[in-house]
Amino acid sequence: MKEISTKYGNFIPQHTDNELRRKEILPITYHASGAVKSLPLEKQALVTTPVGDIPAELITFHSNGGINRIFPLNGKLSGYWSQDDEAALAEPVTIETPIGSITARIISLSFYENEALRSVTLWPGDTVSVSTPVGFLEVRIGISFTPDGKVSSVEPAKPAHVETPAGVITAFDPDAVGVNGDENSLVFDKNGEVTRVTTTLTRLKAIHPDGAVSVFTPATRESLCSEAEEEIVPMTVFINGPEVAIRTKANQPPTRVPREKHVFFTEPYLPQLANSLEMMRCSV
Structure with missing residues (x-):
């Protein structure tokens, strides 16, 4: 099989399948310019990236030849091969980020066209402690960065009290889905100010000029556990x-x-206390 040449070295594209993990041979795709866009590899290979040497089974590229995303594993989930099976193959890697070294199991890394790190996507269940504009936070799912290396967003792994222009809000999104770490529920601007935050644990009040008060609280829905629960x-x-x-x-x-x-101003919103401290959530 002919090797494919990239600025990061030569790689052998996938040309065989596997009846459990890799059930089909994925094609190489190209940008309109002819540059490689997506390159599935025959075997996991070590790729030297701006953040360290990363094992890869799939690499996607920007049109300028720089890495867009790199995936250490690229198995196909099915009734015969589960996420847990794939995760068991994942090994921790150490990467050098704008906020220091991180060691974790990585689903993917994303880069800007200038090769600056755009985001880190973690395996479900994995967390890392990182420095953010609101202090050190335990983070799950993902972390994203601006092109100049500032933290753009994170997904808190547990409730965290964060200062915002609207008051202190307990940041945590139990519905967060880890497709990738590009966009997360706690978002910062270039100055480190919070511009978006998701919560189930905070009530927000706004006092209008005429003295009227608007109260905003998280809504409820029928639980996936039981029609009798919310x-x-x-x-x-x-x-x-x-x-x-x-x-x-x-x-x-x-x-x-x-x-x-x-x-x-804000205040704690804890309706869960009326139901054995925490309402059931079958969606996570």
């Missing part, structure tokens, strides 16, 4: 320059409240 729907708060926007339901637009002449 579970909390995460509420998302957006701080967009001159306004605060609050979305209490995913299928509804947020309510927008100007920051000017309004006073915001």
